[in-house]
Amino acid sequence: xxxxxKLYAExxxxxxxxxxxxxxxxxxxxxxxxxxxxxxxxxxxxxxxxAEQSSFLETCYLLLHGELPSAxxxxxxxxxxxxxxxxxxxxxxxxxxxxxxxHPMAIMTGAVGALSAFYHDSLDIQDEKQxxxxxxxxxxxxxxxAARAFKYSVGQPFVYPKNDLSYSENFLRMCFAVPAExxxxxxxxxxxxxxxxILHADxxxxxxxxxxxxxxxxxxxxxxCIAAGIACLWGPSHGGANEEALNMLKEIGTVDKIPEFIQGxxxxxxxxxxxxxxVYKNYDPRAKVMQTTCHEVLSAVGDPNDPLLQVARELERIxxxxxxxxxxKLYPNIDFYSGITLSAMGFPTTMFTVLFALARTVGWIAQxxxxxxxxxxxxxxxxxxxxGSAQRDFVPISGRA
Ligand code: ACO
Numbered sequence: 001x002x003x004x005x006k007l008y009a010e011x012x013x014x015x016x017x018x019x020x021x022x023x024x025x026x027x028x029x030x031x032x033x034x035x036x037x038x039x040x041x042x043x044x045x046x047x048x049x050x051a052e053q054s055s056f057l058e059t060c061y062l063l064l065h066g067e068l069p070s071a072x073x074x075x076x077x078x079x080x081x082x083x084x085x086x087x088x089x090x091x092x093x094x095x096x097x098x099x100x101x102x103h104p105m106a107i108m109t110g111a112v113g114a115l116s117a118f119y120h121d122s123l124d125i126q127d128e129k130q131x132x133x134x135x136x137x138x139x140x141x142x143x144x145x146a147a148r149a150f151k152y153s154v155g156q157p158f159v160y161p162k163n164d165l166s167y168s169e170n171f172l173r174m175c176f177a178v179p180a181e182x183x184x185x186x187x188x189x190x191x192x193x194x195x196x197x198i199l200h201a202d203x204x205x206x207x208x209x210x211x212x213x214x215x216x217x218x219x220x221x222x223x224x225c226i227a228a229g230i231a232c233l234w235g236p237s238h239g240g241a242n243e244e245a246l247n248m249l250k251e252i253g254t255v256d257k258i259p260e261f262i263q264g265x266x267x268x269x270x271x272x273x274x275x276x277x278x279v280y281k282n283y284d285p286r287a288k289v290m291q292t293t294c295h296e297v298l299s300a301v302g303d304p305n306d307p308l309l310q311v312a313r314e315l316e317r318i319x320x321x322x323x324x325x326x327x328x329k330l331y332p333n334i335d336f337y338s339g340i341t342l343s344a345m346g347f348p349t350t351m352f353t354v355l356f357a358l359a360r361t362v363g364w365i366a367q368x369x370x371x372x373x374x375x376x377x378x379x380x381x382x383x384x385x386x387x388g389s390a391q392r393d394f395v396p397i398s399g400r401a
Contacts, residue, residue, distance in 0.1 A: 003390070014383045016385045019278075020205075020210070021278070024205075025205055025213065026205065026213065026374075027374070028204060028367065028370060029043070029066065029370070030042065030063060030204070030363070030366055030367060031043075031203065031204040031363070032044070033204055033280075035277070035279035035280045035281050035282065036281055036282055038282035038284065038285050039285065040203070042059065042063060042201070042202060043062050045062065046285075047198075047199065047285050047286060048285060048288070048289055050198055051195050052289075054068075055166070055194055055198075056167055056168060056194045056197040056201070056359070057074075057077065057078055057166075057167050059197075059198050059201050060201070060362040061073070061077050063201060063202055063362050063363060064135060064362065064365070064366050080136050080140075081136060081139055081167070082140070084137050084140035084141060085140045085141065085143070085161035085170070086160070086161060087118075087144050087145065087148070088118045091111070091114075092158075094110075094111065094114055095107070095111070095149075095152055096152075098152065100152065100153065100155060102153070103350055104149040104153055104351055104354045105233075105234045105350075105353050105354060105357070107149040107152070107153075108146065108230050108354055108357055109227055109231050110227075111145050111148075111149070112145065112223060112226055112227045113223060113224055113227030114223075115137070116221045116223035116224055119137060121133075122134040122222075123221045125219060125221065125222065125372055131369055131372065134221075134365070135222070135365045135369060138222065138223070138226055138361050139361060139362055139365070142357070142358045142361045143161075143171040143358055144161055144174065146175075146351075146354045146355065147159065147171060147174030147175045148174075149354060150347075150351055150354070156178065157179055158174075159173060159174045159177050161174060165185075166190065166194070167194070167197075168191075168193040168194040168197065169190050171358075172185045172189060172190060172193055173185060175346075175347075176346060186300060188297065188299075188300035189297065189300065192293050192296060192341065192345065195289065195293050196293065196359065197358070197359040198359075199286045199289055199290060199334060199338075200286075200334070200356050200359035201359055201360065201362050201363050202360070202362065202363025202366065203360075203363065207232050207237075207238050208229040208230070208232040208233040208238060208239065208364070209364055209367050211228050211229050211232040212225045212364040212367060212368055213367055213368065214228075214380040215229075216371055217377065217378065217379045218380075222368055225368055226364050226365065229357075229360070229364045233356060233357055234353055236273075239356040239357065239360075240353050241273055241333070241335040242274070242334075242335040242338045242339045242342070242352040242356065243339065243349045243350070243352045243353060244273040244274075245274030245336055245338075245339045246343060246349055246352070247349065248270075248272070248273045249311050249315075249339070249340070250308065252315070253307070253311070254307060254311065255310055255311055255314045258311065258314055261315075262315075262318060262319075262322065265324075266324050272315070272319065272330065274332055274333060274336030274339070275319060275325070275330045275333065275336065276328070276330045280331065281329040282329070282331065283331045284331060284332065284334055286334040287331070287333055290336075290338055291332075293337075294309070294337040294340055294341040294344075297341050297344050298340070298344050301344055302344035306340070306344070312337065316332055316336070319332070338352065339352060342355065
């Protein structure tokens with residue numbers, strides 16, 4: 001009989017690190033985070049500068065290529081993305097197979113995975129050109145798929161991409177234009193949308209990005225890997241938190257209910273959604289930009305005195321001064337204000353994580369490309385600490401108690 005404990009003792013040492021709190025899985029040149037200081041840099045550029053001065057497509061170029069584009073390189077990139085916004089017409093039939101009440105994230109997971117069934121000509125991951133075409137296709141088609149999922153869920157006809165609009169204008173038009181109406185996107189909302197996309201573009205080795213890398217490490221095609229990332233993002237501890245944060249604010253309803261709610265959090269009945277982060281033990285720099293964006297959007301199209309915003313502000317004030325939250329370094333994360341903002345822009349809560357997935361696609365694909373192009377890349381294969389039975393002999397069913 002093999003003694004499993006003895007086997008462990010004799011085998012090569014390995015670390016037991018549940019949740020990967022202190023294990024790096026790769027080298028990367030894309031994104032830097034200093035969680036203690038609240039710093040987030042993409043290719044060296046601070047997130048607040050990108051959110052203020054760049055555009056989402058320019059940030060996509062930066063994440064993919066490592067440098068900000070020249071004017072001509074950007075023009076070429078924008079043209080390429082624009083040329084790939086359409087979906088194969090047969091996708092229509094694929095969409096109509098879903099129930100109308102399906103969660104748009106369920107549709108996204110299926111539809112993005114299905115891209116590999118439609119675009120066979122860019123699946124050779126060893127071919128640099130094909131890797132690039134897949135990246136462009138994903139960035140270009142995600143808004144079209146997301147808008148289609150939205151229109152399908154509300155029973156409205158699909159609006160085709162209009163390629164003389166910017167990336168974010170085009171997306172808003174595909175979501176909110178009703179055909180026959182001449183839709184003019186509100187510039188405040190377009191700017192907010194673009195900024196929200198920039199804020200979500202990449203965040204180094206979070207759960208969904210690690211999922212994309214792990215799926216890709218086996219040689220799976222990029223569309224399949226991104227679908228795996230979308231599935232992971234859907235969870236309420238990750239991308240699903242913005243939906244949960246808004247639901248929580250609605251549940252609290254009014255400022256006078258906050259003390260009772262906070263007590264419930266301290267009694268561990270529930271978590272304060274939109275607070276806390278595995279890496280940031282200081283203010284999430286994206287949350288600051290999101291807070292400003294939230295005010296801009298509410299001033300333009302909503303109610304700056306929205307009761308939900310009042311609840312959010314008061315909750316933030318209390319949490320930042322209450323010993324329970326301060327001692328655990330629980331600061332608002334990006335999801336805290338994004339829910340109120342997206343809701344004011346007209347998106348139902350079920351679309352929040354879809355928008356996150358749309359924006360994060362560039363980060364996922366940049367990380368996937370970096371991994372494939374790394375000569376030291378190996379298939380991801382974590383170890384385990386076995387805690388089951390010791391070896392024992394099989395007992396036929398007639399001999400079991
Ligand atoms: N509300 C109340 N208490 C919390 C919260 C919260 N949101 N988050 C953590 N804590 C407490 C834990 O109970 C624990 O307390 P204890 O030491 O007394 O046991 C302590 O803070 C440390 O928490 P961990 O669970 O160890 O923190 P971890 O790094 O594993 O979790 C996570 C990070 C998952 C983000 C967590 O803070 C959480 O669930 N937050 C709410 C969901 C959320 O907003 N997610 C979005 C993350 S950002 C993103 O994906 C874009």
